[in-house]
Amino acid sequence: MANEEEVQCGSMLFKQEELQEMSGVNVGGDYVEVMCGCTSHRYGDAVARLRVFPSGDLEITCECTPGCDEDKLTPAAFEKHSGRETARKWKNNVWVIMGGEKVPLSKTVLLKYYNEASKKCSRSNKSQGGKVCHRDEFVGCNDCGKERRFRLRSRDECRVHHNAMADPNWKCSDFPYDKITCEGEEERGSRKVYRGCTRSPTCKGCTSCVCFGCELCRFSDCTCQTCVDFTSNVKA
Numbered sequence: 111m112a113n114e115e116e117v118q119c120g121s122m123l124f125k126q127e128e129l130q131e132m133s134g135v136n137v138g139g140d141y142v143e144v145m146c147g148c149t150s151h152r153y154g155d156a157v158a159r160l161r162v163f164p165s166g167d168l169e170i171t172c173e174c175t176p177g178c179d180e181d182k183l184t185p186a187a188f189e190k191h192s193g194r195e196t197a198r199k200w201k202n203n204v205w206v207i208m209g210g211e212k213v214p215l216s217k218t219v220l221l222k223y224y225n226e227a228s229k230k231c232s233r234s235n236k237s238q239g240g241k242v243c244h245r246d247e248f249v250g251c252n253d254c255g256k257e258r259r260f261r262l263r264s265r266d267e268c269r270v271h272h273n274a275m276a277d278p279n280w281k282c283s284d285f286p287y288d289k290i291t292c293e294g295e296e297e298r299g300s301r302k303v304y305r306g307c308t309r310s311p312t313c314k315g316c317t318s319c320v321c322f323g324c325e326l327c328r329f330s331d332c333t334c335q336t337c338v339d340f341t342s343n344v345k346a
């Protein structure tokens with residue numbers, strides 16, 4: 111449990127009174143872990159453990175069944191894994207137990223550093239036109255070969271795309287937000303050219319919409335060489 115004054119997590123993250131009513135609190139060397147869950151009207155409660163890191167990263171290890179081996183999930187991915195019918199609302203759909211009641215993450219202190227990181231990333235990645243410079247990207251399904259669009263407007267969306275790019279076996283059904291299957295139609299080529307550039311709607315890639323690494327799309331808890339190099343350079 112936490113000490114009497116502060117929970118130490120690399121830096122001082124939360125005061126004891128902020129966490130004392132939460133179930134399953136565990137303090138690690140560089141994180142705070144609590145019990146969490148997500149409720150599906152069809153499948154019931156999926157229970158898991160949420161880790162909060164000083165960087166703002168959120169990592170969930172699912173314990174929905176004894177044999178479940180899903181870990182290091184983003185909240186959005188856990189929301190989909192749980193079978194929640196309304197996706198893209200993980201801040202309200204993923205909950206923790208406080209005083210015996212289910213409380214949405216959005217109403218707790220646990221998103222404090224996530225929100226701070228998101229605001230910082232948004233400020234630091236503005237182009238001269240005032241827009242975040244991350245255009246939409248496409249990833250091909252390993253099963254059907256169809257390309258699916260990924261929006262990169264938030265840290266969560268960037269992480270979903272980052273994980274998909276790193277997975278050679280990524281398939282349509284792995285998409286965490288919308289229920290996509292291989293049977294679904296692929297976007298027409300005439301539509302794919304529109305990728306959200308603030309300078310030109312049909313831009314093929316420019317300094318306004320192509321990012322080569324920032325705090326929004328690089329992750330300190332990722333071990334890929336791109337993220338490791340970026341994190342090392344930032345610390346240098």
